[in-house]
Amino acid sequence: MDELNVLSTRISEAAETIMSLHPERPSIAIVLGSGLGPMADRCEVLASIPFAEIPHFPVPTTPGHAGKLLIARVGNVPVYFMQGRYHFYEGYTTQEITFPYRVLAHLGMKQLILTNAAGGLNPDWNPGDLMVLSDHLSLFCDSPLRGANLDAFGPRFPDQTHVYDSDLRELLLETARELSVPVHAGVYAYMRGPQYETPAEIRMLRSLGADAVGMSTVPEAIVASHSGVKILALSCITNLAAGISKTPLSHKEVMEIGAQASDSSIRLLQSFLSKI
Ligand code: HPA
DSSP: OOHHHHHHHHHHHHHHHHHHHOOOOOSEEEEEOTTOGGGGGGSEEEEEEEGGGSTTSOOOSSTTOOOEEEEEEETTEEEEEEESOOOGGGTOOHHHHHHHHHHHHHHTOOEEEEEEEEEEOOTTOOTTOEEEEEEEEOTTSOOTTOSSOOTTTOOSSOOOTTSBOHHHHHHHHHHHHHHTOOEEEEEEEEOOOSSOOOHHHHHHHHHTTOSEEESSSHHHHHHHHHTTOEEEEEEEEEEEOTTTSSSOOOHHHHHHHHHHHHHHHHHHHHHHHTTO
């Protein structure tokens, strides 16, 4: 079988397994980034499928944090939750990281909400702030679309003018105002990690127009937008970026601030979902 047939077959096999475990096919998927895992605990879970049980989903690298695909209801809205995600720094290729989003697009996903933890570059922002993505810098991201193109999903040379849907962004900002949750809009720069950036890299990214930096989201957004999926992405600014922060960066701080801000992010997303 050639490369395209192999990929198409794998997508169908993964999709069939998911459908055989639960017949509902939500049109919205939400990726729960650092700190947001508990959102799924507040919802009615209809099916919980470990990534390891879905054929061709990459094997999770962190023991005890296997990652799950949930089919759930937030209020009345059926959603897929990706509870956990894959990162390039774990050793996967960008094609592997993004395979689940091909499968969800095949199953009928029309809207994707990506969440993440990010370092803040904008001097006016503070740890704990939220940012909705208006755009991204993918310079350091190996394209997940490299290789034979899946024409049934999208074009060889996809336009990237509107990766993040402006209607979804406006609706989120409106919801945030109603709930008095401050949310900035800005540009997210992707870095591969796992090392945090150097101060020189942060100055470079700032001069290129970035407001935040992180190690996820962009590969997923490229693949989903290729399939015409409308995307909303929300960052929790967990720390000031290297050289801006007065203290050394630590994963512990990222996790702590992410957990502290998760309550307002979850309320915001729940209220947002009730409107779409
Ligand atoms: N850099 C990259 N990724 C991150 C950061 C950061 O400062 N904070 C949280 N994720």
